[in-house]
Amino acid sequence: MTTATLNPPAAAGVDYAITTRDLKLWYAKFQALLGITCNIKKGQITSLIGPSGCGKTTLLRCFNRVNERYGYVTTTGEIKLLGKNIYDPDVSLIELRKSIGMVFQRPNPLPISVYENVVFGLRIHDEQGLKKSDYDDAVEKALTEVGLWNDLKDRLQMKATGLQLEQQQKLCIARLLPLKPEIILMDEPCSALDVGGTRAIEELMFALKGRYTIVIVTHNMAQARRASDECIFMLMGELIEHTLTTEMFVTPKNQKTAEYIEGRYG
Amino acid sequence: MFTETPFIRKKKRNEVIAKCFFGFMAAAMVIPLFLIVGYIVVQGAPAISWEFLTENPRSGGAKGGIWAAIVGTFYIVFFSLAFSAPIGVLAAVYLNEYATENWFTRIVNLAVVNLAGVPSIVHGLFGVGAFVYFANFNDGKKSIIAAALTLAVMTLPVIIASTKEALSAVPRQFREACWNVGATRWQVIWKIVLPNSISGILTGVILQVSRTAGETAPVMLTGVATYKLLDSTGLFLYHPIKDQCMALSMHLYYIATQANNVPKATPFAIATVLIGVVLIVNAAAIAFRVYLRSRKKW
Numbered sequence A: 001m002t003t004a005t006l007n008p009p010a011a012a013g014v015d016y017a018i019t020t021r022d023l024k025l026w027y028a029k030f031q032a033l034l035g036i037t038c039n040i041k042k043g044q045i046t047s048l049i050g051p052s053g054c055g056k057t058t059l060l061r062c063f064n065r066v067n068e069r070y071g072y073v074t075t076t077g078e079i080k081l082l083g084k085n086i087y088d089p090d091v092s093l094i095e096l097r098k099s100i101g102m103v104f105q106r107p108n109p110l111p112i113s114v115y116e117n118v119v120f121g122l123r124i125h126d127e128q129g130l131k132k133s134d135y136d137d138a139v140e141k142a143l144t145e146v147g148l149w150n151d152l153k154d155r156l157q158m159k160a161t162g163l164q165l166e167q168q169q170k171l172c173i174a175r176l177l178p179l180k181p182e183i184i185l186m187d188e189p190c191s192a193l194d195v196g197g198t199r200a201i202e203e204l205m206f207a208l209k210g211r212y213t214i215v216i217v218t219h220n221m222a223q224a225r226r227a228s229d230e231c232i233f234m235l236m237g238e239l240i241e242h243t244l245t246t247e248m249f250v251t252p253k254n255q256k257t258a259e260y261i262e263g264r265y266g
Numbered sequence B: 001m002f003t004e005t006p007f008i009r010k011k012k013r014n015e016v017i018a019k020c021f022f023g024f025m026a027a028a029m030v031i032p033l034f035l036i037v038g039y040i041v042v043q044g045a046p047a048i049s050w051e052f053l054t055e056n057p058r059s060g061g062a063k064g065g066i067w068a069a070i071v072g073t074f075y076i077v078f079f080s081l082a083f084s085a086p087i088g089v090l091a092a093v094y095l096n097e098y099a100t101e102n103w104f105t106r107i108v109n110l111a112v113v114n115l116a117g118v119p120s121i122v123h124g125l126f127g128v129g130a131f132v133y134f135a136n137f138n139d140g141k142k143s144i145i146a147a148a149l150t151l152a153v154m155t156l157p158v159i160i161a162s163t164k165e166a167l168s169a170v171p172r173q174f175r176e177a178c179w180n181v182g183a184t185r186w187q188v189i190w191k192i193v194l195p196n197s198i199s200g201i202l203t204g205v206i207l208q209v210s211r212t213a214g215e216t217a218p219v220m221l222t223g224v225a226t227y228k229l230l231d232s233t234g235l236f237l238y239h240p241i242k243d244q245c246m247a248l249s250m251h252l253y254y255i256a257t258q259a260n261n262v263p264k265a266t267p268f269a270i271a272t273v274l275i276g277v278v279l280i281v282n283a284a285a286i287a288f289r290v291y292l293r294s295r296k297k298w
């Protein structure tokens, strides 16, 4: 097994949104990531698959350094987002998290109105004193982009926690957009949704693709296959295989990958 | 198919027994409450009049009213909570939202738990040393401020504990949602955590109102006198630093055990007023809570 073919190195002339070198992470004494090296292409949808507990969520949360909120986490190795090492001393966590959006498994709208949810990020980062009309525009734009505007334009003041799950999840995506993130990380964004909701989110991902780099963790093989350009398979904290999605599902190179996508474990 | 077996019937019977048993226990809690309050109010109500509420005590408390004691109780509750509520809430916010687990926070948490269990008379003795003599607000004499601070020290750990409880009831996912758009801790606290926990925080504080109003031992040692009028006209209020005051709890103790020729209804009337004062303060706090909730932001 040559890692070179299973995990292609960065190629010249390709734009990468996220690159990691030998990334290791410990929760106290437990090592959850055993040296992840990967190159995620800009403007594409990359899916992250692997059995429960293999470290997908952990890896995703490294990219916005939110793991560090737990005092007992140690990280080594290098992570570059858009060419910038995010552990450089001049990196502001606030700016970093502002440009990396994250969507969670369970939709987590804030317990405030739909309107305030969408502008939450804008408000907390507002330096130049945006006007009410700026906020109104941002809300219309973001909600239109996720396809909620027509449903919700008359109910902007209702509490976001009262929406249907699918709408909540779309709202959580809409909430990221006014901050103009470069990268959107999604951690099993559809696992709380029904078929219709899942399709809606996938369509939304396609619509956002290109302008945003999307990394999506999913348990659903079919979804990875439908929705992503490239696919990363992880197992026990290691990156096993990273190829084009079409290749991974047709000709997986690693035996373990083959077994996983055939559903022999998971 | 689908019929009841003896085994199922037995389970259902146990279910009924358990329900009755627990229901009885709940009722057993409520009955004494109504009996006590009812008994006191029925006994005391006839003695309560406008004069009783607004006049100063005469003849060693046997005649006259309890105006000074009512005012004194309000003073003590107000000043004590003015210290303990903000400090307690801010400390709890620090412990719950900012502090990471280390030796310092472990010591603070340990102190909170243990202080909450210290008997009130011990707090009283501490108050004498710390606030009457050491801080020496009033030339080594008791003072309202010393009593209020003593009670503040007593209620502080409980307020910290209840506030922490209320804060940690705010789901973690709300905080994560905020961190992930780059909110600072303070922004998360101000915009999301406090608005969603303010009810619980205030409930914790409100519970301490009745405790503060009812304590006798610690305030007796630090700032409450058996007989201290506002002034002869009863109009000018106490000076919080230079004066001692009367208090309903202490007055009740005094009237019930030390004074002579007291009409039988008077202690009950004082107890009724004490309950009423607590209810009024609580009602005000609850109204404040409702007001906060009704405003959009909170």
Ligand SMILES: Nc1ncnc2c1ncn2[C@@H]1O[C@H](COP(=O)(O)OP(=O)(O)O)[C@@H](O)[C@H]1O
Pocket (backbone or CB within 6 Å): A027, A030, A032, A050, A051, A052, A053, A054, A055, A056, A057, A058, A059, A070
């Ligand atoms: N906050 C945490 N503290 C300690 N261990 C954790 C924490 N989060 C995850 N882990 C452990 O790290 C491993 C990887 O978890 P995770 O990244 O959530 O896996 P996945 O998302 O692939 O299911 C698991 O073994 C899990 O038990």
Ligand SMILES: [Mg+2]
Pocket (backbone or CB within 6 Å): A056, A057, A058, A187
């Ligand atoms: Mg996960």
